[in-house]
Amino acid sequence: MKKIVYSLIILLFLVTISISTASKVHASEDKLTIYVLTKKNVQDNVFKKMIENYTRTDVVYEVPEIGLYQVTGSQEELKKLVSHNNIVKNHTLNTTKNSHKTLVNAQTTNNQNINIPKWQDLQWDISRLTSNGENFITKSNNNNTTVAIIDSGVNNHPDLKEALNISKNLVPKGGNNGQEELETGDISFHSDFLGHGTMLAGQMASNGFSKGLYPGLKINSYRVFGSESAESIWVIKGIIEAAKDDSDVINLSLIEYISRGDNINEHGQIDSTDKIKYEAYERAINYAKSNGSILVTSIGNQSLNLKDKTQIYKYWKDINPSLSTNRKIYAVPASFKDVVSVGSINHENIISNFSNYNSADIYTYGGDNRLVDSIGSEEYISNRMFEKEWILALSPQGGYTYSFGTSLSAAKVSAIAAAIIEKNNYKDKPDLTERALYNMTNGNKDKLLLELQ
Known part of the structure; x- marks a missing residue:
């Protein structure tokens, strides 16, 4: 078999991202x-x-x-x-200022030359879901099914030729707190500084050296993360814009933890930021569904039991030390009933050790890092053990990267939802699409999505 020498940047990227507050x-x-x-x-x-x-x-x-x-x-x-x-x-007049940074961990080794005989040798996740490439989703010539990615933008990449349909930048000039100098506010500015949105697009639509589940799928990209983070209102704007642009599926591989009611700040004053954001998300999701879109979300990478109120409150309190509340904390937007929430499983079909759990509607492959925890990072990298449990993804520079996270799982489910809409003529029928998606778990009690039929 002819071997191709390929330069690969290995990047450990925690790929569900969080959102900053805005007041x-x-x-x-x-x-x-x-x-x-x-x-x-x-x-x-x-x-x-x-x-x-x-x-x-x-x-x-x-x-x-x-x-x-x-x-x-x-x-x-x-x-x-x-x-x-x-x-x-x-x-939110008289509220407490909070600024939550994007949760990103990165570890990089540069320019490792590796022999790649075929994509299946590195994309174990796509290979399994497609029965070693036999069941890739194929697009009909007369359908315009699209998936909206509300994220950090999608860069041009050799594996995404002709995939981008719409690109809109919704980050205002100056970005978060006016501190992001590269943010021009121009709607056509679409550089993916974080690389997250480009990764998601690859999981869905790659059709080159790497493969997505749905090669050639049309992507509508709404850039709501700048060079550092996002504000909730930008994300909510993205949901509305995606629905107005007739996106069939809206992918939200992001998470934030908010209260449904008023909070109390350190001065004893009422802080309504969370309460407003919760209702705004709810209105936006209802708007999108009423316009015919199905929403697919990731459930987060914090290893949290999302049914454990005490555990969720402790996590929320750690990132909001100046606030207190007696109301339940929600992982948004995954907690809303009108979304399909997605968790991650590893190569052994076990819930990934980083994935939140006890909340997902569906689990599918998003990688793991159990092995690196057990043998250490030096041996893990030098012996290329990451190939066994991490996910090959696109890098924004035009190459490839290894990543893991519930974001990648949600992207796969979004691509499959698009295929269901196209195959069954379910456009503007999100409830039927959702039901068909759940049926693909074949009644599996763990709700695992393991293989396309």
Whole structure:
């Protein structure tokens, strides 16, 4: 067999990413930026007309379809604005500033030359799901089924030729807290700095040296992560935009932990940030489903039992030390009933040691790191043991990388959901698509998605 010498960058990348919170103070102490959530029956033009009455306030980011806005202004003017109870349902004036960084771990060794006779030797996950390549999903000539990836963008890659259908940047100028200098705010700016979105696209649509489950699938990319992290409102905007663009499947390989109710900050004040975000996510998901999209989400890489309230609260408290609540904490958006939540299993069909659990609707291959924990990283890398349990994925530089995470599992399920829609003419029928997807586990009590038929 002819061997191809290929340069491969090995990257350990924890590939479910988290989201920063949004209420913050700008450089000028007199200026605040807050969330405002209007009542459901309030039209956008009504809210905007009200804003005009306050000369020192401006809308800086908006999702008018669900009544979610970021508004900047003086504390005095904002206080008057949010007092309109007939229009404003909730707001985040006088809340605690929090900034959660993206959860990314990276370990790199450069330019290792390896012999690659065929893709099956490295993509054990795709090989198993497709019966060694016999059951790849194939696209009909007359169908326009698309999957939206709401993530860090998707770079051009040799294995993704003609896969990108729509690309929109939803990160505003300056990015998170105005600190990301590379963020221009241009809707056409689409560089994937984190590499996460490019990886997801590869799991779905790669059709080159590496293979995705659905080679050639059309991808709609909505860039909501900048060079560091994202704000919840950008992600929510992405859900709305994907639905408006008639995306059949919306992939959300991201997670954040939020309370459904008000929290109390260190000064004893009510902090409504979580409460607003929870309802905004709920409105966005309902909007997308009512427009015919099925939403697929990852359940997170924190090894948490998502039915253990104490464990989830402790994790939330560790990243929100200045807040307290007596309300249940949710892993969002995976916890919503109108999404398909996906966890990870390893090469032995066991729940991966990083994967959250006791919440997923479906589990499929996302890798593992049990072996590296047992033998150590030096032997693991030098003897190429990572090939046994990590997942080959696309790197944003145009090469390849090894990764693991529930994000990769969710991407695979998104591709399969697209195939179900196309095969059965289930466009705009998310409930039927979801039912067919669950049927693919063949009644497996562990809900494992092991092989395409």
